[in-house]
Amino acid sequence: MDSGPRSLARRTVLRQRGHGPVDRLPHGRAPRGRRLPRTSMGRPRLYDRTMLNGIVWKFRAGVAWREVPERYGPWASLHTRFRRRAADCTFDRKLQTALARADAAGDIDWLASVDS
Numbered sequence: 001m002d003s004g005p006r007s008l009a010r011r012t013v014l015r016q017r018g019h020g021p022v023d024r025l026p027h028g029r030a031p032r033g034r035r036l037p038r039t040s041m042g043r044p045r046l047y048d049r050t051m052l053n054g055i056v057w058k059f060r061a062g063v064a065w066r067e068v069p070e071r072y073g074p075w076a077s078l079h080t081r082f083r084r085r086a087a088d089c090t091f092d093r094k095l096q097t098a099l100a101r102a103d104a105a106g107d108i109d110w111l112a113s114v115d116s
Contacts (some may be wrong), residue, residue: 039060048074 054072065075102108
């Protein structure tokens with residue numbers, strides 16, 4: 001079984017000599033995948049849709065970030081995602097896209113009256 005350092009050294013030499021990625025080893029077996037265990041650090045990321053719903057709920061209800069229900073995730077995570085999306089103009093781009101689609105469909109009446 002060639003799974004030790006000699007096998008790794010042979011594959012490395014083949015790659016360095018310009019043979020490209022080694023699909024098969026000389027004895028016909030495919031090289032093994034990654035040997036290091038995959039570890040996850042921290043809490044798993046919450047779904048973007050859930051977080052967006054929490055941000056929308058916060059602004060529709062008009063409450064502080066700390067009062068957002070726990071079903072939307074931790075309030076600090078909601079606030080952090082909101083700040084990041086606001087800083088990179090994601091909300092502005094989405095609004096402009098929605099306005100353009102609604103205008104093309106004729107759903108927006110641009111008539112405005114102004115009192116003096």
